[in-house]
Amino acid sequence: DAKTTQPPSMDCAEGRAANLPCNHSTISGNEYVYWYRQIHSQGPQYIIHGLKNNETNEMASLIITEDRKSSTLILPHATLRDTAVYYCIVGPDTGFQKLVFGTGTRLLVSP
Amino acid sequence: DTEVTQTPKHLVMGMTNKKSLKCEQHMGHRAMYWYKQKAKKPPELMFVYSYEKLSINESVPSRFSPECPNSSLLNLHLHALQPEDSALYLCASSRDVGGNEQFFGPGTRLTVL
Numbered sequence: 001d002a003k004t005t006q007p008p009s010m011d012c013a014e015g016r017a018a019n020l021p022c023n024h025s026t027i028s029g030n031e032y033v034y035w036y037r038q039i040h041s042q043g044p045q046y047i048i049h050g051l052k053n054n055e056t057n058e059m060a061s062l063i064i065t066e067d068r069k070s071s072t073l074i075l076p077h078a079t080l081r082d083t084a085v086y087y088c089i090v091g092p093d094t095g096f097q098k099l100v101f102g103t104g105t106r107l108l109v110s111p
Numbered sequence: 112d113t114e115v116t117q118t119p120k121h122l123v124m125g126m127t128n129k130k131s132l133k134c135e136q137h138m139g140h141r142a143m144y145w146y147k148q149k150a151k152k153p154p155e156l157m158f159v160y161s162y163e164k165l166s167i168n169e170s171v172p173s174r175f176s177p178e179c180p181n182s183s184l185l186n187l188h189l190h191a192l193q194p195e196d197s198a199l200y201l202c203a204s205s206r207d208v209g210g211n212e213q214f215f216g217p218g219t220r221l222t223v224l
Contacts, residue, residue, distance in 0.1 A: 043201050043215030099213060101153035
């Protein structure tokens with residue numbers, strides 16, 4: 001079973017920041033938070049992951065609360081191409097992962 | 112090359128047919144995966160191969176038979192499928208030790224008649 005909870009859908013205006021929340025209250029000490037997205041008719045795409053510090057890469061920023069029970073993925077300037085289903089997943093960082101996808105958040109970016 | 116390729120893109124087969132799905136990566140990844148995704152649902156893990164050996168089988172019916180002939184190639188052999196097996200089949204790969212992201216292919220859309 002997925003160990004995360006996400007809102008089923010969100011809307012965002014093009015050019016604005018998209019803030020996607022995720023609750024993972026049962027996360028254990030050695031589990032990371034991963035974010036993937038799936039654009040329609042494509043395979044999922046890795047975005048970012050983190051343990052407890054905030055992380056940033058060329059795609060997004062990940063903010064993890066101090067108690068690690070929730071996190072927020074931030075797309076700083078959303079574009080129409082960011083319309084996708086965003087999945088928040090928790091899992092270990094060592095060895096290969098058994099990704100368990102939840103239902104995700106369907107983000108719609110509009111002009 | 113950071114791409115996972117899958118062939119064919121689309122496949123239609125009857126319940127008595129035997130077919131195979133193919134997945135290939137040239138990133139030197141030693142873990143490869145098969146996922147199944149039904150319409151409007153998240154992907155579900157089917158199999159994991161690590162160093163060309165089957166590591167995880169998520170209780171998948173035997174009509175699905177995975178094969179990893181070498182470190183770059185992953186096959187999924189299909190036999191006597193049911194219409195409810197119609198789905199998008201996704202392949203992914205990752206580095207093994209220390210690997211922390213999976214690269215997914217575009218998938219094969221399978222229709223069983």
